[in-house]
Amino acid sequence: MDARTLREQILRGEATVLETVRSALADIDRRDGEVHAFLTVEKDYALERAAALDRELVELKAQGAVPPPLFGVPVAIKANLAWQGFETNCASRTLENWRAPYTATAVRRLVDAGAVPLGTTNMDEFAMGSSTENSCHGPTRNPRDLTRIPGGSSGGSAAAVAAGFVPLALGSDTGGSVRQPAALCGVAGFKPTYGRISRYGLVAFGSSLDQVSPIATNVGDLELALAILAGVDERDATCLREPAPRPQSVGLAGLRLGVLEMAPNSLEAGVEAAYNAAAAALEAAGAVLKPIALPHGDLAIPTYYVLATAEASSNLARYDGVRYGLRAKQYRDQAPAGGSLQEMFAATRRAAFGAEVKRRILLGTFVLSHGYQDAWYGRASRARRLLAQDYAAAFEQVDAIISPTSPCVAFPLGARTADPLSMYLADTLTVPASLAGLPAVSVPCHALAEERNGSGQDRQAELPVGLQFVGPAGEDARLLAMARAFEELAP
Amino acid sequence: MSAPTETTWVPVIGLEVHCQLKTASKIFCGCANRFGAPPNTLTCPVCTGQPGALPVLNDTALDLALRAGLALDCELASVSRFDRKNYFYCDLPKGYQITQYEVPFASGGGIELANGKHIRLTRIHMEEDAGKAIHDRGTHTLVDLNRAGVPLIEIVTEADMQSAAEAFEFLGLLKERLRFAGVSDCDMEKGSLRCDVNVSVHLPDEPWRTKVEVKNLNSFRHVRTAIEHEIARQISAYESEDPSRQPVQETRLFDVDSGTTRPMRGKEDEGDYRYFPDPDLVPVSASRERLEEQRRLLPELPAQRRERYVSEWRVGAREAAILTADRPLADFFEATVRALAENEGGAQAAAKWLTNDVLRIVGEQGTGSLSDMPLTPGQLARVISLVEGGELQRKGAQCLLARLITEGGEVDSLVVELGLAAVTDDGQLRAWCLAALAGRESVAAQVRAGNEKAIGALMGPVMGSSGGRADPARVRALLLELIREDGP
Numbered sequence: 017m018d019a020r021t022l023r024e025q026i027l028r029g030e031a032t033v034l035e036t037v038r039s040a041l042a043d044i045d046r047r048d049g050e051v052h053a054f055l056t057v058e059k060d061y062a063l064e065r066a067a068a069l070d071r072e073l074v075e076l077k078a079q080g081a082v083p084p085p086l087f088g089v090p091v092a093i094k095a096n097l098a099w100q101g102f103e104t105n106c107a108s109r110t111l112e113n114w115r116a117p118y119t120a121t122a123v124r125r126l127v128d129a130g131a132v133p134l135g136t137t138n139m140d141e142f143a144m145g146s147s148t149e150n151s152c153h154g155p156t157r158n159p160r161d162l163t164r165i166p167g168g169s170s171g172g173s174a175a176a177v178a179a180g181f182v183p184l185a186l187g188s189d190t191g192g193s194v195r196q197p198a199a200l201c202g203v204a205g206f207k208p209t210y211g212r213i214s215r216y217g218l219v220a221f222g223s224s225l226d227q228v229s230p231i232a233t234n235v236g237d238l239e240l241a242l243a244i245l246a247g248v249d250e251r252d253a254t255c256l257r258e259p260a261p262r263p264q265s266v267g268l269a270g271l272r273l274g275v276l277e278m279a280p281n282s283l284e285a286g287v288e289a290a291y292n293a294a295a296a297a298l299e300a301a302g303a304v305l306k307p308i309a310l311p312h313g314d315l316a317i318p319t320y321y322v323l324a325t326a327e328a329s330s331n332l333a334r335y336d337g338v339r340y341g342l343r344a345k346q347y348r349d350q351a352p353a354g355g356s357l358q359e360m361f362a363a364t365r366r367a368a369f370g371a372e373v374k375r376r377i378l379l380g381t382f383v384l385s386h387g388y389q390d391a392w393y394g395r396a397s398r399a400r401r402l403l404a405q406d407y408a409a410a411f412e413q414v415d416a417i418i419s420p421t422s423p424c425v426a427f428p429l430g431a432r433t434a435d436p437l438s439m440y441l442a443d444t445l446t447v448p449a450s451l452a453g454l455p456a457v458s459v460p461c462h463a464l465a466e467e468r469n470g471s472g473q474d475r476q477a478e479l480p481v482g483l484q485f486v487g488p489a490g491e492d493a494r495l496l497a498m499a500r501a502f503e504e505l506a507p
Numbered sequence: 508m509s510a511p512t513e514t515t516w517v518p519v520i521g522l523e524v525h526c527q528l529k530t531a532s533k534i535f536c537g538c539a540n541r542f543g544a545p546p547n548t549l550t551c552p553v554c555t556g557q558p559g560a561l562p563v564l565n566d567t568a569l570d571l572a573l574r575a576g577l578a579l580d581c582e583l584a585s586v587s588r589f590d591r592k593n594y595f596y597c598d599l600p601k602g603y604q605i606t607q608y609e610v611p612f613a614s615g616g617g618i619e620l621a622n623g624k625h626i627r628l629t630r631i632h633m634e635e636d637a638g639k640a641i642h643d644r645g646t647h648t649l650v651d652l653n654r655a656g657v658p659l660i661e662i663v664t665e666a667d668m669q670s671a672a673e674a675f676e677f678l679g680l681l682k683e684r685l686r687f688a689g690v691s692d693c694d695m696e697k698g699s700l701r702c703d704v705n706v707s708v709h710l711p712d713e714p715w716r717t718k719v720e721v722k723n724l725n726s727f728r729h730v731r732t733a734i735e736h737e738i739a740r741q742i743s744a745y746e747s748e749d750p751s752r753q754p755v756q757e758t759r760l761f762d763v764d765s766g767t768t769r770p771m772r773g774k775e776d777e778g779d780y781r782y783f784p785d786p787d788l789v790p791v792s793a794s795r796e797r798l799e800e801q802r803r804l805l806p807e808l809p810a811q812r813r814e815r816y817v818s819e820w821r822v823g824a825r826e827a828a829i830l831t832a833d834r835p836l837a838d839f840f841e842a843t844v845r846a847l848a849e850n851e852g853g854a855q856a857a858a859k860w861l862t863n864d865v866l867r868i869v870g871e872q873g874t875g876s877l878s879d880m881p882l883t884p885g886q887l888a889r890v891i892s893l894v895e896g897g898e899l900q901r902k903g904a905q906c907l908l909a910r911l912i913t914e915g916g917e918v919d920s921l922v923v924e925l926g927l928a929a930v931t932d933d934g935q936l937r938a939w940c941l942a943a944l945a946g947r948e949s950v951a952a953q954v955r956a957g958n959e960k961a962i963g964a965l966m967g968p969v970m971g972s973s974g975g976r977a978d979p980a981r982v983r984a985l986l987l988e989l990i991r992e993d994g995p
Contacts, residue, residue, distance in 0.1 A: 114558070217559040219558040252561050327783075330602070334601045389783070
């Protein structure tokens with residue numbers, strides 16, 4: 017059941033908020049042991065808030081007022097969004113037991129819209145990863161196949177929606193961290209134009225790429241989430257100075273869609289079949305398909321891993337054990353003999369971060385270092401501009417560009433952990449739009465590929481595939497309207 | 508050829524001045540920018556570097572920075588940018604300092620010294636201050652983040668100074684301009700002005716030798732002592748030709764007690780700062796309207812004011828210099844002149860009264876400056892008018908001013924209350940004159956014999972009888988009249 021339907025039920029009196037929240041909590045209790053979507057479940061808070069909302073509803077009804085758009089809807093929050101008074105640990109030992117002293121703008125806006133946050137969801141440590149296996153609390157499993165990864169880094173949020181624990185969850189997307197897990201879990205995920213949703217309170221990974229991004233069971237709920245989450249925020253200098261966009265309507269007939277040119281054999285067979293079926297369905301509905309190349313597309317992955325790691329190396333410098341979070345044990349009360357401040361920083365950071373985070377901090381420190389900066393960070397910044405120009409040129413010819421969201425379906429747990437590069441390549445199709453700051457949405461498309469369902473020989477063929485739409489900067493509402501029109505083609 | 512001596516070495520000195528801007532709040536958050544609050548009480552998620560918190564530029568900090576740039580004749584960039592300077596230290600909450608590295612908001616400009624030498628500025632950039640690490644509390648290091656995020660401008664000069672005296676003079680002029688512009692208090696004791704110096708020496712027509720940076724200079728006097736010491740140290744080292752003593756490029760700390768410098772421990776300042784544009788902040792644009800607004804708000808600077816006082820208002824050069832030492836004083840003076848607009852020579856009178864009497868009385872109070880006292884420019888103007896109109900004598904005016912400065916009050920009623928009104932009644936004056944003449948026939952005789960100066964011996968007693976309220980000129984005229992009337 018999606019968020020809007022749930023709210024309607026509550027307003028019609030078919031269920032109280034308390035019943036709704038209790039049932040979601042019970043579901044989590046029963047099934048999240050195996051999925052492990054949540055890092056924390058704030059039961060007391062959720063039940064108390066639910067009861068308060070039920071009381072509020074009586075008053076609202078008496079006044080004839082309309083309850084806010086997410087009234088009574090249980091939601092999940094990725095563990096990298098500050099939520100005052102609650103543990104916001106980023107799946108890192110660094111922030112174990114760290115309770116945020118303030119609330120992120122996005123979380124505040126969900127709560128103001130009547131939502132009931134149930135807890136925080138699992139993720140790759142500091143959002144660095146594509147499988148949610150880089151969590152200090154252990155991986156999340158894909159609800160569609162518990163032997164497989166849910167994608168990442170917002171794997172916990174995608175799994176929470178896919179498992180039916182909540183209809184709506186917040187994630188964050190830096191290079192595909194919401195779109196890819198949404199695709200792999202068979203739900204809808206949307207990364208808005210950079211700056212559309214305030215980043216205030218989103219624990220930074222790659223600040224010039226990070227966007228708070230919603231995950232839902234369908235595009236309609238994403239449109240609702242955008243309307244609630246977007247808008248001016250004085251606390252984020254990079255936030256757009258525009259009001260939240262209003263939902264639009266777009267017909268597929270005559271819509272010009274660019275079909276992203278990809279290297280041959282770059283997609284898994286199952287993904288290719290689902291994607292071809294989706295493209296065919298769009299064409300049958302009247303969309304005009306046109307091949308589109310991004311001449312600098314090959315530079316996207318190396319560019320991304322230079323820029324994102326450079327920013328990360330600086331963003332994660334604050335975890336030094338001085339003010340909050342983990343401090344190396346030997347330095348907790350008093351410095352050991354021969355200890356120094358620099359040694360405390362080193363010991364603390366050695367103990368605090370997982371292997372992937374360390375790898376990226378090292379990479380980022382290297383690409384910014386004196387004598388190497390222009391060759392790495394400087395060139396990557398120039399490549400980023402070239403890629404943005406490629407997109408600008410493409411959008412003179414088409415309204416949006418389609419591609420699969422991920423070149424592969426969910427892979428088995430552990431399959432790629434030993435090979436970071438193969439993990440990085442899982443982001444090939446999502447990273448370009450991130451670098452260009454463009455809105456991009458992933459919608460499930462596997463149901464359209466009948467031949468896949470028919471084969472039935474291997475479970476991989478039944479795993480979800482996502483179709484990604486990338487649109488021009490600022491056209492978030494139009495892009496979501498297209499995605500919704502596509503979604504309506506699926507049975 | 509003789510060996511080089513101290514006098515042939517030429518010192519080369521450049522300064523880096525950090526100056527806290529006088530904003531109500533910090534540069535990237537809403538916390539108060541205030542000195543002296545209990546530790547860590549002026550903090551929030553942003554300035555303590557909490558995960559997820561973001562900086563947003565305080566517009567007033569930008570305005571004051573631009574105004575400082577205008578006050579120092581800099582060229583202002585229409586767009587500047589913030590970068591991150593990455594290093595680890597316990598007083599640096601984010602693990603990086605937000606500063607302007609590649610594109611500062613101001614470049615060029617400078618200040619002219621009294622000897623006509625122009626000291627050029629390389630650049631001025633904005634940045635955030637770090638917190639304060641306190642190391643002398645037993646085994647622990649304590650951190651106070653009240654200062655973290657206080658807006659700073661860093662003013663970097665070219666190495667245009669050649670002596671400690673020039674550096675000292677430059678700093679004085681810089682402070683004067685920034686205070687006049689309302690940009691900063693420039694109070695070294697409160698840390699709102701901090702200065703690092705770069706010193707090297709060379710022989711004429713030879714390249715500059717190794718540059719040494721000296722930090723930890725907490726007063727103008729320390730700056731002067733440190734430069735003097737460093738010049739002497741370097742020259743003596745070069746002249747000794749002892750390889751172990753040759754200056755190396757390093758940062759040295761000034762030791763207040765010994766007045767010498769010593770190498771800084773560790774290599775904390777030799778790091779690779781990995782500067783890159785801060786992705787959390789957007790480019791800073793200084794629109795033409797914004798610059799015009801700051802130009803409008805920029806008060807006339809001390810040198811210009813001095814010039815105007817002397818050339819337009821015929822104020823003495825010495826008085827003009829005193830009056831422009833401090834902006835509130837200069838503003839007080841100008842307000843007094845405005846209030847005296849009707850009076851011929853009002854500016855000269857106001858300058859004299861302010862520099863001679865008012866400042867002396869204020870000084871006698873021990874603490875506080877003129878702006879802390881109740882006296883207003885309007886009152887001073889009224890006092891001056893009364894004097895010029897002959898209704899108040901100098902002595903009486905001084906007495907009145909002392910009262911106005913210490914306790915305040917209303918001029919005309921105080922004149923009555925204190926009995927200070929000038930005695931203009933000729934009958935009364937004549938009576939005092941006759942009393943003075945009685946028994947001083949010899950004086951009268953001298954006057955009659957043509958020695959008018961002798962009359963001075965009669966003036967004192969008459970003025971004494973009047974309690975200083977008589978007009979000396981009138982008394983003198985009356986005495987002459989009486990002596991001649993009485994004569995043969």
